[in-house]
Amino acid sequence: MKKLLFYVLLIPIFLIANIGISKAAEEAKAPALQPVPEISKEDFAKATGIYFNRCGGCHGTLRKGATGKSLMPDKTLTKTVAKLAGIIYDGTEGGMPGWGTTGVLSKEESELLAKFIQHEPVAPPEWNMKDMKATWKLIVPPDKRPTAPAHKRNIENFFAVILRDAGQIGIIDGDTKEIVTVVNSGFAVHTLRYSYSGRYLYTIGRDAKATMVDLWMNPPQTVAEVKTGIEARSIDSSKYKGFYDKYAVVGNYWPPSYVILDGQTLEPLKIVSTRGYTYDTNEYHPELRVASIVASHHAPEWVLNIKEAGITLLVDYSKLSEGTITETRIDAERFLHDGGWDKTKRYFLVAANMRDKVVVIDTKDRKRVAVVETGVKPHPGRGANFNDPKNGPVYATPHLGEPMVALIGTAPEGKYKGNAWKVVRKLKTAGEGGLFIKTHPRSNNLWVDHTLAKSEDAYRSVSIFNIKDLDAPPKIIKLADRGRIVHMEYNKAGDEVWIALWDKKGEIIVFDDNTLKEKTRITDSRLVTPTGKFNVYNTRYDIY
Numbered sequence: 065m066k067k068l069l070f071y072v073l074l075i076p077i078f079l080i081a082n083i084g085i086s087k088a089a090e091e092a093k094a095p096a097l098q099p100v101p102e103i104s105k106e107d108f109a110k111a112t113g114i115y116f117n118r119c120g121g122c123h124g125t126l127r128k129g130a131t132g133k134s135l136m137p138d139k140t141l142t143k144t145v146a147k148l149a150g151i152i153y154d155g156t157e158g159g160m161p162g163w164g165t166t167g168v169l170s171k172e173e174s175e176l177l178a179k180f181i182q183h184e185p186v187a188p189p190e191w192n193m194k195d196m197k198a199t200w201k202l203i204v205p206p207d208k209r210p211t212a213p214a215h216k217r218n219i220e221n222f223f224a225v226i227l228r229d230a231g232q233i234g235i236i237d238g239d240t241k242e243i244v245t246v247v248n249s250g251f252a253v254h255t256l257r258y259s260y261s262g263r264y265l266y267t268i269g270r271d272a273k274a275t276m277v278d279l280w281m282n283p284p285q286t287v288a289e290v291k292t293g294i295e296a297r298s299i300d301s302s303k304y305k306g307f308y309d310k311y312a313v314v315g316n317y318w319p320p321s322y323v324i325l326d327g328q329t330l331e332p333l334k335i336v337s338t339r340g341y342t343y344d345t346n347e348y349h350p351e352l353r354v355a356s357i358v359a360s361h362h363a364p365e366w367v368l369n370i371k372e373a374g375i376t377l378l379v380d381y382s383k384l385s386e387g388t389i390t391e392t393r394i395d396a397e398r399f400l401h402d403g404g405w406d407k408t409k410r411y412f413l414v415a416a417n418m419r420d421k422v423v424v425i426d427t428k429d430r431k432r433v434a435v436v437e438t439g440v441k442p443h444p445g446r447g448a449n450f451n452d453p454k455n456g457p458v459y460a461t462p463h464l465g466e467p468m469v470a471l472i473g474t475a476p477e478g479k480y481k482g483n484a485w486k487v488v489r490k491l492k493t494a495g496e497g498g499l500f501i502k503t504h505p506r507s508n509n510l511w512v513d514h515t516l517a518k519s520e521d522a523y524r525s526v527s528i529f530n531i532k533d534l535d536a537p538p539k540i541i542k543l544a545d546r547g548r549i550v551h552m553e554y555n556k557a558g559d560e561v562w563i564a565l566w567d568k569k570g571e572i573i574v575f576d577d578n579t580l581k582e583k584t585r586i587t588d589s590r591l592v593t594p595t596g597k598f599n600v601y602n603t604r605y606d607i608y
């Protein structure tokens with residue numbers, strides 16, 4: 065009995081001792097934290113600006129991590145300023161660009177940023193209806209706009225080109241290749257869409273400034289603008305019958321929300337917060353950002369992808385005028401980014417890039433139908449749809465993390481139903497760092513860029529696959545000896561491909577899609593850092 069008592073008393077002593085040892089071992093394992101470096105007020109403000117412009121998109125405004133890693137001080141203080149500055153300057157194997165080696169940041173700026181991310185993140189201010197209304201400008205009211213196109217140009221073959229660093233949009237006549245006009249937009253303008261009628265162009269800047277251009281005016285002119293938040297990346301319009309050109313919607317990064325605007329005036333009508341809980345761990349997250357948005361053609365709805373939550377929202381706007389918005393919340397996968405329709409426009413395929421997956425949302429039956437593992441960091445842009453001769457209808461996505469395009473079967477009924485939502489083929493491209501892919505229903509070619517590849521040869525070329533012979537390697541064409549090559553777009557006829565040379569002295573390279581020969585280069589001092597380009601007809605009808 066005495067012996068038993070001895071052992072019973074020994075247990076807690078043993079446990080306490082053990083906890084002490086494991087705690088000490090843990091402490092020994094945990095890397096020592098660096099002291100928080102000093103930064104002057106001015107430098108802190110400067111670093112905040114650089115972080116916003118170059119880093120926040122991937123790492124999050126609150127630095128909790130998304131496409132990029134968490135940059136909270138518990139992580140960053142485990143490294144020295146010199147080590148962090150080196151990573152910022154040189155980039156990483158994981159796909160982060162070398163901001164110094166690509167000529168964007170100096171050594172001093174990389175070091176400043178390194179110190180900045182060792183401080184606690186500061187949340188940007190909120191942005192309420194009052195703030196939005198104060199920035200809303202109705203420059204040309206609807207009754208002062210033309211009642212018919214005031215010029216004879218072919219609007220359906222216009223291309224609106226993003227001039228990123230100029231914060232402008234170039235509007236180019238696709239028939240004559242003339243720059244019709246250049247209009248101001250938001251800071252580091254990110255993307256754009258058209259109203260369903262094709263008359264209005266809606267743009268969104270990184271600073272969440274939305275603008276609206278009337279393509280009927282001669283020359284096209286900005287008719288309204290509004291700042292819907294502090295930071296944003298996506299915009300679209302209402303594309304369902306009865307609601308053409310009625311609403312626009314902006315997906316904000318900060319404050320995490322979407323904002324519904326009047327489609328004729330950009331007057332802000334409704335702000336809906338997206339803050340809340342992640343779909344899987346059900347943890348509260350203060351920065352659930354809106355990534356890609358598409359407008360359904362089959363229902364009065366937008367498909368909005370809430371990045372950090374891993375939730376796809378179907379937002380029904382049909383009763384907005386009665387004060388009702390209906391949200392269907394679909395669990396998808398964490399870190400949703402970009403995506404597009406399958407060719408029937410029933411299924412929306414969206415990349416959860418940090419999970420190496422593409423999620424398939426059925427917008428008719430209103431559910432997730434598949435989560436497809438494709439490869440390292442899929443980045444479809446809006447993707448590409450075509451018929452693989454062997455496997456039937458497919459949706460294609462390039463990858464940031466490997467030189468590969470994955471083809472996913474998209475026909476759950478009929479001859480190819482066994483292929484639905486499976487990777488049926490992988491095509492090897494000339495480089496990793498793939499951002500965009502494009503084809504056209506009238507084309508036999510599939511164009512892929514490798515904009516963020518490490519090798520110069522790769523980021524200055526495109527890979528072109530013959531859709532009729534997908535077993536053959538791609539034709540690789542080097543297009544430049546400076547800058548990077550990014551984003552392809554077809555003309556309305558589907559026989560020309562427009563590609564951007566992304567550089568301070570930018571160019572638009574126009575290819576004959578049949579001969580794969582360069583047709584012309586559009587050069588002009590106003591073409592500063594062109595990135596995305598959007599043909600009115602193809603964008604309006606989601607042809608890709």
Ligand code: DHE
Nearest residue numbers: 121122254255297298299355356357401402445446595596
């Ligand atoms: Fe984009 C689309 C976000 C970096 C050019 N980009 C998108 C979309 C999102 C997004 C959510 C989808 C919009 C939609 O379909 O509704 N992009 C982000 C980022 O968060 C990220 C990774 C980092 C950042 O800080 O912005 C980022 N994007 C870039 C670039 O570096 C690019 C190449 C140049 C730039 O503007 O900085 C770039 N993104 C584009 C383009 C599109 C786009 C051209 C539209 C493609 C299309 O065909 O629809």
